[in-house]
Amino acid sequence: MATLAAVSLVVSALAFVHVYAQDQPASWSEPQKPVRIFGNTWYVGTRGLSAILITSPTGAVLIDAAVREAADGIASNNTSVGVRLEDVKLIVNSHAHNDHAGAIAELQRRTGATVAALPWSAEALKSGKKYAGDPQFESPTTPPERVAKVKTIRDGEVLRAGGVEITAHKTAGHTPGSTTWTWRSCEEGRCVDIVYADSLTAVSADKFRFTDNKTYPHVIDDFTRGYAFLRSASCDILVTPHPEASDFWPRIAKRDGGERDALIDRTQCARYADRADAQLQKRLATERAK
Template sequence: MKYLCPLQFYQMPKIFLKNTLLATAISLSTLMANAQQVHEPNLNKPEWSAAYQPFRIAGNLYYVGTYDLCSYLITTPKGNILINTGLAASAPMIKANIEALGFKLSDTKILLTSQAHFDHMGAMAAIKKMTGAKLMVDAGDSAVVNDGGSSDYAMGGSDTMLFQPVKIDRILHDKDVIKLGDMQITMLHHPGHTKGSCSFLFDVKDEKRSYKVLIANMPTIITERSFSDIPAYPSIASDYAYTLKAMKGLSFDLWVASHASQFDLHKKHQSGDAYNPAAFMDRKGYDDNLDDLQKEYDQKMNTTGK
């Protein structure tokens, strides 16, 4: 299944921040936050904020997001991990979903994001403040997280904050391992959609068996411009090519994604359905999705020449 993010894009200034300037970037983003207000784009996507009943996906992995914006809770004896937070207004819903499953938001120890866009980072600052959890982010998205989206290559602008900036506690690089309790999560650097888009690979276990789970950040192309016309992201074409190849070679038992529509969640699970990890054993759906994205990438490259 093919999924495209229906975003409106703005051209950003030529801002290049390196990891060695992280402390300066944090200070600058704080000053900018005081001078700016967040302007979350209104894309009239009701499914992004619509409520959805939380459920157990497999083992200690749970779905706690909205109807389409996926948030995932991974529980451990030492506290929990929350991946993605939806829009800014989603914090109360995520909290309620976590509590409906019998857990506490306050037990969240680690926050992760699959991409630094407002529809996945919107409530991150609020939830970090509520929980005191440590935020860990792919290095490629660190600048965007620090400035609230102002430096995003597609949607940013010097006077635009799309979400509240958040202090990063740990910068992640490809194949870094995140550990909490008995969980080990490998972050996979999958750039293109954003400079620091990433997926997460880990094992969970229930009463019957263990499952290797992939939370995939699908490499959807979100710009109508030629790749060569994006000076703020000169490696975008090669990054997409890398990610498409890398994702095709992954091995896993179950997969989910950043948007419910990307992995046909609502065909695989209806509210009230019994626990059924097998519903997410859909390698064909994953491969078909990547094939569609590969065709779109190839067409863009052939049409623009670069």
């Protein structure tokens, strides 16, 4: 499992290279039926990109929205688990790249939900353009569609929508606004702490250097703080924007096969941070050797 996770992290880190060398991976827009993660928390994204729905009788929260063409599937998945689109009161994001924020604008139009993000991500989402400071700024990437209105929030802020309460944690580095979300879900008298950890990988355009960078001078410090948070977080279940980075589908298969707690692993957040840290150190060593 550890070896598979390490390979998955590398695959996720290099995914954008594949996307712009060829077409985007088919799994990014491949329909996927919703999957209950635990209690009131559902996976409603595509096969290859996560979108998470947290429900309550008085409103729901959506985290991430995959690529633009995933809007219909995410909307359909919401309704199939009993959540009307107008019941989605809040939409938040891991980071403002098209593969995780592409359908946010469309889903905001359909739901009327508030979109909230940390300052850098809020400005990036409102611009509808690639945004300065992003290590991938000079990559041939497509930005997410412009989001008409975004509420700016702060690191550590607790957001409430209906009966759902989630906390924003700045885990920057992959972008200057990268955000990890935490909340608690309960079922059958048992509660777990769920962590939706943003990408922690040092992925960039070809000419970007993480060492001594002028456009994002504190990028290494941001990564370090993010790793420290993940290593110390109360983390029963880890989910990530690219599901393969947290072995989501293999763990779901194990659960479906009768292993009730296959998603629960209290060491997984720390190991996720350790793998990303090792990848960053390798990247820094390569840069310093040039």
